[in-house]
Structures are given as C-alpha cells and as structure tokens.
Amino acid sequence: xxxxxxxxxxxxxxxxxSVKIECRSLDFQATTMFWYRQFPKQSLMLMATSNEGSKATxxxxxxxxxxxxxHASLTLSTLTVTSAxxxxxxxxxxxxxxxxxxxxxxxxxxxxxxxxxx
Amino acid sequence: TQLLEQSPQFLSIQEGENxxxxxxxxxxxxxxxxxxxxxxxxxxxxVTVVTGGEVKKxxxxxxxxxxxxxxxxxxxxxxxxxxxxxxxxxxxxxxxxGKLIFGQGTTLQVKP
Numbered sequence: 001x002x003x004x005x006x007x008x009x010x011x012x013x014x015x016x017x018s019v020k021i022e023c024r025s026l027d028f029q030a031t032t033m034f035w036y037r038q039f040p041k042q043s044l045m046l047m048a049t050s051n052e053g054s055k056a057t058x059x060x061x062x063x064x065x066x067x068x069x070x071h072a073s074l075t076l077s078t079l080t081v082t083s084a085x086x087x088x089x090x091x092x093x094x095x096x097x098x099x100x101x102x103x104x105x106x107x108x109x110x111x112x113x114x115x116x117x118x
Numbered sequence: 119t120q121l122l123e124q125s126p127q128f129l130s131i132q133e134g135e136n137x138x139x140x141x142x143x144x145x146x147x148x149x150x151x152x153x154x155x156x157x158x159x160x161x162x163x164x165v166t167v168v169t170g171g172e173v174k175k176x177x178x179x180x181x182x183x184x185x186x187x188x189x190x191x192x193x194x195x196x197x198x199x200x201x202x203x204x205x206x207x208x209x210x211x212x213x214x215x216g217k218l219i220f221g222q223g224t225t226l227q228v229k230p
Binding site: 004006032034036041042043044045046049093095097103104106107109110111112114 | 204217
C-alpha cells in the first residue's frame with residue numbers, strides 16, 4: 001500500500017529557531033502534497049498545497065514566509081517553520097495521493113510531527 | 119470559512135449503543151470521505167462516497183451521502199471500545215486541485 005513517511009515524529013525547539021519537517025512518499029511519486037495543522041482533539045486545517053517544481057499554494061491566513069515549503073523532488077516535500085514561537089506548537093501532518101487513481105482517491109497521511117516550541 | 123459542519127464534536131457512550139455522526143455543508147461536493155484517526159497518528163480512510171444518495175456499509179458502520187451531495191452521515195451500530203477515536207469527514211470540491219476540506223471532527227469514546 002501507499003506509504004507516506006514523516007520525520008521527525010516529534011521535535012522540541014526554542015523560540016526563535018527554525019524547524020524543518022520532511023514528508024516522503026515511499027512507494028509512489030507525488031507531484032502534489034498537502035500540509036495540514038491540527039490542534040489537540042480538533043480537525044485538520046489545510047495550510048498549503050505543495051507542488052513539485054513550483055511554488056506552493058497557501059491557504060488564506062497562512063504566512064508563506066513563516067511556513068516555507070519546498071517540494072524539490074517527486075518523493076519529498078519539506079515544511080520549515082521559521083522563527084518558531086510557542087503559538088506555532090501543534091501537530092503537523094502531510095498527505096499525498098497516489099497518482100492515476102482518480103480525483104476521489106484517498107489521501108495517504110504521514111504519522112505527523114508534534115512540534116513544541118519552548 | 120468552515121465549509122463542513124460536523125456534529126456532535128464529542129460523544130461518550132456505553133458499549134453496545136448506537137450512534138450517528140453528521141456532516142453538513144451548503145456546498146456541493148464531488149465526493150466525501152470519512153477518516154478515523156488515532157492519537158499521535160495520521161488519519162486513515164474508512165470510506166469514500168461519490169454518488170448522491172449512496173449508502174455504503176463497512177461491518178457495523180453505515181455511511182450515507184445526501185441526495186444533493188451536501189451532507190453525509192456515519193452510523194455505528196453496537197459500538198465497541200475499539201471504535202474509540204476521532205472521526206473526520208472530508209469533502210472534495212470538483213476542480214479544486216484535489217484538496218480536501220475537513221469537518222471539525224467527532225471525538226468518540228466508547229466505554230466498556
């Protein structure tokens with residue numbers, strides 16, 4: 001089955017530092033990946049759509065300069081939280097679809113990254 | 119703008135009881151999916167409904183897509199403690215680059 005791997009699974013950083021989260025599609029190529037943010041016991045909020053070889057598309061209200069997305073290859077997208085602050089603490093999850101399965105195909109999610117900014 | 123209203127947001131029931139989770143919107147979706155998420159993990163797909171009025175069954179879970187493709191429901195019969203988790207509905211808007219819009223989620227706790 002399609003596997004999306006996310007790394008790290010958790011990270012603690014100090015306020016003002018930057019953190020990079022990696023999302024890899026292990027057994028398929030993903031021209032598009034989706035980055036979500038989730039607060040405890042709440043739903044997933046789409047942050048941005050990562051596009052291989054081009055700029056990411058950010059949702060309204062998401063700061064593109066704060067959440068840098070790079071989709072450098074067909075199997076890797078990265079999200080960098082720059083100058084992190086405690087309010088950035090959250091659960092970040094990436095997802096992707098297996099190409100060629102149609103528009104109704106499911107999203108395959110990574111296991112998420114728990115970010116804690118102290 | 120929250121396009122999908124999911125209710126209830128929290129539900130605590132006894133083992134053996136039935137329950138229904140609702141997902142409503144003013145928007146029409148080309149398809150709607152239901153996911154289940156365990157703590158510390160990503161969501162996992164339960165079902166996809168595409169046709170208005172469609173009903174799908176997955177063991178004790180019954181999913182229905184509204185005739186107008188604006189709403190959906192998830193019914194669980196004889197809930198078990200293993201059903202405990204966060205249930206999420208997610209809608210796909212045709213021509214919207216394939217992204218999914220998620221409802222607020224329903225946290226279900228089934229007590230033994």
